[in-house]
Amino acid sequence: MKKNLKAFVAAAATLALSAALLAGCSGGGDAEKPANSDNGGAADAFTLTVGFDQGYPPYGYVGDDGEFTGFDLELAKAVCEKNGWGLKLEPIDWDAKDALIASGSINCIWNGFTMENREDDYTFSDPYMYNEQVVIVKKDAGMSALEDLSGKIVLTQVDSAALHVLESSEEGGQAELAATFKELQTIGDYNNAFMQLESGIVDAVACDLSIAAYQMAAKPDAYVKLGVLAPENYAVGFKKGDTDLAKQVTDALKALDEDGTVKQLCEKYNEQGITYDNWVL
Structure with missing residues (x-):
């Protein structure tokens, strides 16, 4: 009886080990990774969640095609592409912005956001627009x-x-x-x-x-x-103390200015009141 029991236990252990090895080889664990349509499905890629007022043209608004657009939103998209980040545009109630950024529902406010007199409440990127x-x-x-x-x-x-x-x-x-x-x-x-x-x-x-x-x-x-x-001046506002993210955005904005992207966007929105003459970064 003992011999039969030992044989049964050994066989069960062998089957369990074989199943585990097969599961590891199949790559089935990838199905548990969160999908992110904005960054090609890379589960570990950072996603910048931008809080903005959707009724604030020309910086952020709903276009004729029903999609979110605007100078700042296109800047945010360019920054994310340069840094290899995902981008999530989150229209917000402007009066609730402080609570949203404090809770982590958004990780920045990027929408013609004035930095003066708000320095004690947020960490800002370098100012980019006068x-x-x-x-x-x-x-x-x-x-x-x-x-x-x-x-x-x-x-x-x-x-x-x-x-x-x-x-x-x-x-x-x-x-x-x-x-x-x-x-x-x-x-x-x-x-x-x-x-x-x-x-x-x-x-x-x-x-x-x-x-x-x-x-x-x-x-x-x-x-x-x-x-x-x-x-x-306008700047991108982050949760107080989020200096690393603010610096990464600032560095990307400087690079986008150097490669001509900023000037092209200013020209695109020139008829809506944006001018490259007011770019200060």
Whole structure:
């Protein structure tokens, strides 16, 4: 009886070893690796998840074909291709961006993102594009200077750089100017802000120069820039302390400038208000 039992155990062990060897040779374990359509299926390749406002042309928006496009999104794609990364574009609620980057749902904010006055909250790439906060009014509004906004309704995006400038009483802030407004209102996106300006619901929109240039290029006879609230720069924002990723993106952007890619993208979006003259990296 003992001999039969020993023989049975030995045979079972031999069968188990043979099955394991066959499984190892078959390569069946590859099926457990996560697929990534953006990086050719390489399971261990890094994927850059870019958080952006999909209503922020010309930097990030939905194109006529229904696909996400824009100057910054194409820059992000070029950086990922250069570094061998996957790319995931994640449209976000702009008001939720801090929570999303803190949780790791996105690992950067790349969408005409002003770095000034946000340095304590994010780690940034080197600045790559010069920008300004400006005020836009209708051409026939009869206003020619920022002082003419006294008693007017001014609209800007929630949690925007323009809002920060208009609420700040620190050096470079425009709280004194805002105190002369009839009202300073906020809205979720600039497309709707300009719709309200066009319809006469508000008297002015405070926004980025690039947004203003896009809107004025689309309707050259409708709007005029009233004045500059503050100069600033765009950079890519990362979770605080993520310095390695910020440096890799900066280095890739410099390389893309050297090989002419940046200039080509600027020319592609020139009619939408982008100019290579404002590239600062």
